[in-house]
Amino acid sequence: MNVARVIPCLDVTNGRVVTGVTFVGLRDAGDPVELAARYDAEGADELVFLDITASSDNRRTTIDMVERVANEVFIPFTVGGGIRTLEDARSMLRAGADKVSVNTSAVQRPELISEIAAEFGVQCCVCAVDAKRRVDGRGWEVFLHGGRTPTGIDAIEWVADAVRRGAGEILLTSMDRDGTREGFDIALTRAVCDAVNVPVIASGGVGTLRHLVEGVTLGGASGVLAASIFHFGEHTVAEAKAAMSGAGVRVRPA
């Protein structure tokens, strides 16, 4: 039986959680360990930490953060952002991350996925995909660098390829919806879920609890990821789960 996961996403830079719509408007939102513990207490099923600067000189800071989280929080968590090599993945997993997510580097060098899967198993290897609907409406295109760089690559084909290479989970973000609070791109989510047999996490566009429900019931996602509705205190994870449960989606009770 499928049990949908609710996954708060925390953007981090220099070992701190930050929030903001743009890089310019970043605001310090607190200590990663404290926030992670709070979400755990509210019933979060997993956490995703995205290192949004991910320059090589703050790698050590991120590893320290991962270690601190792993010492205190006993739910699974994924670390993404700037995982460019097998060595990067290794250092995050050794520090205590359960999974790493790869995005730009995997598109540029898809072997990275097979390397991580071969050494650590497919369950460690999340392929994050930022997709945007093509102007002509025919499918979706993969974008890199946080949605700034077009690739010409078809998102559905890339996701299928990534899974063939060993990705054990897809973290799918709609660039059209990200930050809009209009809800997930359901057609995109459905198309990706139909294309692969690994779990798919829907991301981008959550503005209401109803959207979380739709990601699962209409999109077919195994989990739903959201940031702002949780960070700014609009809703707790427990409220999200109550809404999902009320709509007939099976979740772990908060």
Next chain:
Amino acid sequence: MTAPLVAVLDYGIGNLSSAQKALVRVGADARLTRDAGLVVDADGVVLPGVGAFGACMDALRGAGLESVVHAAVESSRPFLGICVGMQMLFDGSDEDPSHSGLGLIPGRVTAIPDTVRRPQMQWNELCVRAADSLFAGLPATPWVYFVHSYAARPADPSVVVATCDYGSELTAVVRRGNVVATQFHPEKSATDGLAILGNFVNSCRSTR
């Protein structure tokens, strides 16, 4: 009361430190080690595991720990296998048929039928089939976190103490004497998981 010494076998694969950290949290003096002497001195032994069956068996053997595991199990001290650490206790796995397992529990590890998404990467409810000290004080249906594409099929069904439902009924916990093993990750299963590890640690206390 001194904290029981729990040896967490370190054969250099993936994220093994999470199990050690969680055991420390519930009161054990848990140490990641491949030192046979320390394992002999320990009150309990934990065999964690993530990744592929064959890679884990290779790494375990490469670290010289196969005989250490057998000795620990024969010593009748509490022994806990986690995830692939559970699967390795069986005779072998369809994931890597060329590798033999540890043969401590008769049976094989087979793929979850592909009528469902794999891996099972989610929280799921345990269906407890037989009373076990591992579940002392837990809710009737504990929630725990699974990540696996393969599951054990013990030759003797009476070793199964808990299952979960994921398209079909999957083995979640087995017990054979002093050996207990979980397909899920107690170290990643929040309150219920920590309680399960706490019960294991308590069983290590009573061996002294």
